[in-house]
Amino acid sequence: MESLLELKQVEAFIQHYHILHDISFEVPKSEVTVLLGRNGAGKTTTLRTIMGLNQVSKGTVRFKGEEISNRSTHQIAKRGIGYVPEDQGIFNGLTVGENMRVAMKKEDEETTKRMEWVLELFPDLKKFWKKEGGQLSGGQKQMLAISRAYVNRNDLLLIDEPSKGLAPIIVDKVTESIQQMKEQTTIVLVEQNFMMASNIGDHFYIIDDGATVHHGKMEELKEDKITMKKYLGIA
Numbered sequence: 725m726e727s728l729l730e731l732k733q734v735e736a737f738i739q740h741y742h743i744l745h746d747i748s749f750e751v752p753k754s755e756v757t758v759l760l761g762r763n764g765a766g767k768t769t770t771l772r773t774i775m776g777l778n779q780v781s782k783g784t785v786r787f788k789g790e791e792i793s794n795r796s797t798h799q800i801a802k803r804g805i806g807y808v809p810e811d812q813g814i815f816n817g818l819t820v821g822e823n824m825r826v827a828m829k830k831e832d833e834e835t836t837k838r839m840e841w842v843l844e845l846f847p848d849l850k851k852f853w854k855k856e857g858g859q860l861s862g863g864q865k866q867m868l869a870i871s872r873a874y875v876n877r878n879d880l881l882l883i884d885e886p887s888k889g890l891a892p893i894i895v896d897k898v899t900e901s902i903q904q905m906k907e908q909t910t911i912v913l914v915e916q917n918f919m920m921a922s923n924i925g926d927h928f929y930i931i932d933d934g935a936t937v938h939h940g941k942m943e944e945l946k947e948d949k950i951t952m953k954k955y956l957g958i959a
């Protein structure tokens with residue numbers, strides 16, 4: 725299957741710390757690729773490096789066949805990659821409606837349709853349209869963050885730990901929403917909640933100490949207790 729995104733032996737530093745040593749993975753179109761690994765393994769840094777928020781010091785990042793390593797974040801986003809960061813990236817002082825409007829890159833018919841779709845998916849956003857971002861619950865903030873990325877037509881969405889800090893019932897709602905988005909877009913998901921990751925993911929890569937060390941189909945990982953214990957600490 726054709727790869728939408730491909731990282732080859734990517735290395736990256738944060739200040740003088742060598743954080744990514746050898747990250748290689750491929751993201752097939754229309755599938756959900758999950759990046760797994762223990763805390764501090766380098767998953768967030770990998771997403772940030774794809775987005776040009778960290779420099780690639782060695783290796784290549786290709787998107788739709790074109791090298792995007794070390795292009796500006798603006799250029800990378802413009803090529804069709806949406807990013808939902810771990811801290812959600814919403815504006816606390818702006819209302820839900822203002823957060824959405826600021827995120828919209830276009831005001832065409834398609835964007836309007838996508839907006840209607842996310843508001844149907846997350847009725848809370850409609851209900852709290854005039855409420856400030858800072859006053860939303862953790863789950864509502866996550867829904868707003870995902871909606872802000874989804875409202876624009878992107879070919880690829882990078883979503884960093886959407887379940888973090890959420891109550892199980894809200895995790896279910898977010899899982900369901902990503903499952904629906906998966907019908908329409910390719911997704912790279914970083915997720916520590918294995919249940920959520922395995923419900924959404926088609927295939928996985930495990931990152932350990934800044935390197936991709938293992939990959940396969942999500943269904944196979946569920947049966948592979950040795951790998952789960954070794955790299956994820958799940959017995």
Ligand SMILES: Nc1ncnc2c1ncn2[C@@H]1O[C@H](COP(=O)(O)OP(=O)(O)OP(=O)(O)O)[C@@H](O)[C@H]1O
Nearest residue numbers: 738739741743761762763764765766767768769770
């Ligand atoms: N600004 C920074 N300065 C120094 N080291 C950093 C910085 N940001 C991240 N690191 C280090 O880089 C490594 C990878 O962090 P990263 O956030 O990418 O891991 P992660 O796999 O996403 O884990 P988590 O789930 O805890 O976010 C960690 O050892 C972390 O301490």
